[in-house]
Amino acid sequence: MGKQKILALDFDGCIVDSVMEALFVTYVSYRKYINNKTRIFDNKKPQIGKFLSLISDYQPQVKKFRQYRHHIKDASDYAVILYIVEDNLEVSSDNEFFKIKKLIPDKDMERFYHFVKREGQNISNIHVTLDSHHLLDISHPLFWKNSNGKNPNFFEIISVNDVKSGKWNPYHPSLIKRMINYVEELEKGGRYPLCIWPPHCLIGTEGSNVYPVLNEILQKWSKTKTNIINFVSKGSN
Known part of the structure; x- marks a missing residue:
């Protein structure tokens, strides 16, 4: 029997940050979705429990991150802000922010799409966890x-x-x-x-669903393999 691969995906419709976690969350988003190196942390993954020291060590970067945080609409925007911070760019409008965003490949869902398309025959099972929150949630x-x-x-x-x-x-x-x-x-x-986060992944809304492009290839995999995808809803208790 050949190698079997199990694909597990975890989705949160809106990745948001607290002030102390700003650079950390941005860094993780950039590395996870864009798969690139960052200069801010010398390409070293910072420890999640050291937010205060990060704020102290990277004051200029944190200040600039806060300056552009209002542009964040989805997870890929974190990578855009890191790009702006690392290259010391100046952005004065949403249009300028969008122009910079177009320069950076939006590879978060695209990479998963091509992975499933390429490796689908070797994947034995797919598990997808879906954050599904009520508006009246402990974190809202x-x-x-x-x-x-x-x-x-x-x-x-x-x-x-x-x-x-x-x-x-x-x-x-x-x-x-x-x-x-x-x-x-x-x-x-x-x-x-x-x-306390902005309300996100609300049950019944687009934010609690799988990204359309990725869902398309997942459904194709299910049809081709005659197998059920294990969608696991979480976060509604």
Whole structure:
């Protein structure tokens, strides 16, 4: 029997960043989708737990990233900003940003498309995980409010002390104990804090679906191999 390959894909309809994670997320996006080297980190992958030191070490780059962050519409735009930062370019409008974007091959979904097309016969199974969130999600603003009834801003970091002190409360008081436990477990794990993201991958919207071009080749693979693709929805609990 020849070699069998299993393809696993994970989709998040909108990759967003907190201020501290800005350069890290951009770097990962650039390396993952464009498959190129970056000069900012000397082509070394930064540690995910060292955001504060990154901000200190790369102040000029972070400042410039923040300057252009409002242009982000999808994951590939992170690579565009890294290109702008590394080449010290100046962009004054969406049109200029788009012109630069056209200079960079949009290889995120394109690379997956050609991979499946090229290796389809050797792939035995395909698993696709799909982020599928409710608008009322623990990582979305609507879930939380302060004593004035105001929802948190995008990229707000909520700590366990914030929940215990009542700085931020879940939308229903009955959830307080559960939220304290949830945020405590996040902090104990040491991977990442609870960050409030813009609503993304909302169930029933385009953001929770597979990118059309990639979905096309996946369905062709399913037809050719007479095999079912394992689509796994996650993030709706």
